[in-house]
Amino acid sequence: MAVATSPHSLLLQNPNRPLPKNPISPATRLNTVHLPAKPISIKCAATASQTQDQRPLTHAPAQSQDRVFNFAAGPATLPENVLLKAQSELYNWRGSGMSVMEMSHRGKEFLSIIQKAEADLRTLLNIPSEYAVLFLQGGATTQFAAIPLNVLKPEDPVDYLVTGSWGDKAFKEAQKFCKPKVIWSGKSEKYTRIPAFEGLEQSSDAKYLHICANETIHGVEFKDYPTPKNGILVADMSSNFCSKPVDVSKFGIIYAGAQKNVGPSGVTIVIIRKDLIGNAQEITPIMLDYKIHAENNSLYNTPPCYCIYMCGLVFEDLLEQGGLVEVEKKNEKKAKILYDAIDESNGFFRCPVEKSVRSLMNVPFTLEKPELEADFVKEAAKEKMIQLKGHRSVGGMRASIYNAMPLAGVENLVAFMKDFQARHA
Numbered sequence: 001m002a003v004a005t006s007p008h009s010l011l012l013q014n015p016n017r018p019l020p021k022n023p024i025s026p027a028t029r030l031n032t033v034h035l036p037a038k039p040i041s042i043k044c045a046a047t048a049s050q051t052q053d054q055r056p057l058t059h060a061p062a063q064s065q066d067r068v069f070n071f072a073a074g075p076a077t078l079p080e081n082v083l084l085k086a087q088s089e090l091y092n093w094r095g096s097g098m099s100v101m102e103m104s105h106r107g108k109e110f111l112s113i114i115q116k117a118e119a120d121l122r123t124l125l126n127i128p129s130e131y132a133v134l135f136l137q138g139g140a141t142t143q144f145a146a147i148p149l150n151v152l153k154p155e156d157p158v159d160y161l162v163t164g165s166w167g168d169k170a171f172k173e174a175q176k177f178c179k180p181k182v183i184w185s186g187k188s189e190k191y192t193r194i195p196a197f198e199g200l201e202q203s204s205d206a207k208y209l210h211i212c213a214n215e216t217i218h219g220v221e222f223k224d225y226p227t228p229k230n231g232i233l234v235a236d237m238s239s240n241f242c243s244k245p246v247d248v249s250k251f252g253i254i255y256a257g258a259q260k261n262v263g264p265s266g267v268t269i270v271i272i273r274k275d276l277i278g279n280a281q282e283i284t285p286i287m288l289d290y291k292i293h294a295e296n297n298s299l300y301n302t303p304p305c306y307c308i309y310m311c312g313l314v315f316e317d318l319l320e321q322g323g324l325v326e327v328e329k330k331n332e333k334k335a336k337i338l339y340d341a342i343d344e345s346n347g348f349f350r351c352p353v354e355k356s357v358r359s360l361m362n363v364p365f366t367l368e369k370p371e372l373e374a375d376f377v378k379e380a381a382k383e384k385m386i387q388l389k390g391h392r393s394v395g396g397m398r399a400s401i402y403n404a405m406p407l408a409g410v411e412n413l414v415a416f417m418k419d420f421q422a423r424h425a
């Protein structure tokens with residue numbers, strides 16, 4: 001029985017006994033059931049699969065057939081191979097004798113992890129050397145304040161192009177630290193489009209133009225980018241970060257919370273042109289000062305070590321897939337299957353977003369008969385497709401199909417939609 005031969009139990013029986021050289025092979029580790037002396041049942045929010053399978057958390061990890069297709073907007077599904085790799089390294093990272101969670105952030109092991117994560121991200125996005133990469137905390141929401149605090153004086157004018165709720169939140173926060181102006185808002189049209197760039201009335205003295213590259217709630221995505229009349233382009237890329245190639249040199253600052261495409265929540269990535277660093281307002285808290293973080297290679301204080309490690313595994317995985325050109329092709333294929341199903345449903349399903357700016361990542365849709373929406377979400381969950389309810393501010397449904405959503409997940413969803421329509425049309 002696993003419990004009798006696991007290295008831990010051998011140690012417990014005889015603390016002086018040396019551990020076997022290769023105590024548990026990765027394959028065995030995945031399948032070994034470590035039974036506690038007395039099973040503890042830990043309850044957590046039940047998903048469709050968990051309700052059928054109430055094993056204690058101490059048991060073997062879920063195999064792929066136990067996993068759901070998770071269409072959540074973030075925190076979101078992670079690549080299965082990344083989760084399995086993290087699992088195999090969780091207890092003893094690469095022979096270090098400790099978990100990444102237990103490492104000093106200043107030790108050589110973690111330094112190798114953060115440096116590799118940064119190097120791989122630089123390769124993925126082809127980030128020029130004039131840009132710094134920072135791994136920070138506080139979510140993208142903190143960056144709504146950190147950006148004006150770092151690059152503006154309180155009286156400086158800046159422009160915000162508001163194509164959804166996140167752009168609106170960024171604008172409102174900036175009002176505390178500078179003089180932002182909304183040069184266009186899609187609010188009156190329920191955030192369903194992006195304006196033509198030529199017609200935009202940008203302020204001639206604006207220090208930056210802020211956009212949200214992909215509005216997670218409304219499913220509106222920039223397919224190309226406006227050129228600021230004056231100053232730099234700043235983009236919140238939280239929900240389409242690393243989903244496709246991006247010409248970083250067009251931007252002064254790119255920022256993104258990790259929890260959609262590249263890792264767990266807890267780390268926020270900022271890519272900033274180095275000459276913009278070092279101008280923070282005096283009142284800027286030290287934790288928001290890019291100069292401090294850049295000078296200390298994101299290790300000024302204790303960083304979110306495990307989250308950075310997970311992002312590193314995701315970056316490796318994206319590179320192994322062939323980089324962002326290949327990743328984009330997969331994302332385009334998945335999105336096309338889903339949008340086609342919506343558009344070919346004779347109005348049973350509808351996506352309100354203008355076709356040319358529909359997001360590859362977040363697909364909002366409604367039902368012709370809104371009274372069926374709750375049933376749709378409930379029945380889908382029974383089929384192991386969860387988190388399809390639209391954001392509370394817009395209603396309807398939303399399928400987030402980030403990099404890690406397998407093609408099979410989208411195919412299953414489309415098959416379910418067709419079946420649902422056949423039963424309810």
Ligand SMILES: Cc1ncc(COP(=O)(O)O)c(C=O)c1O
Nearest residue numbers: 139140141166216236238239257
């Ligand atoms: C586009 C966008 N910006 C900002 C945020 C806020 O991110 P955080 O919760 O990490 O602060 C989100 C969160 O969903 C988002 O989707």
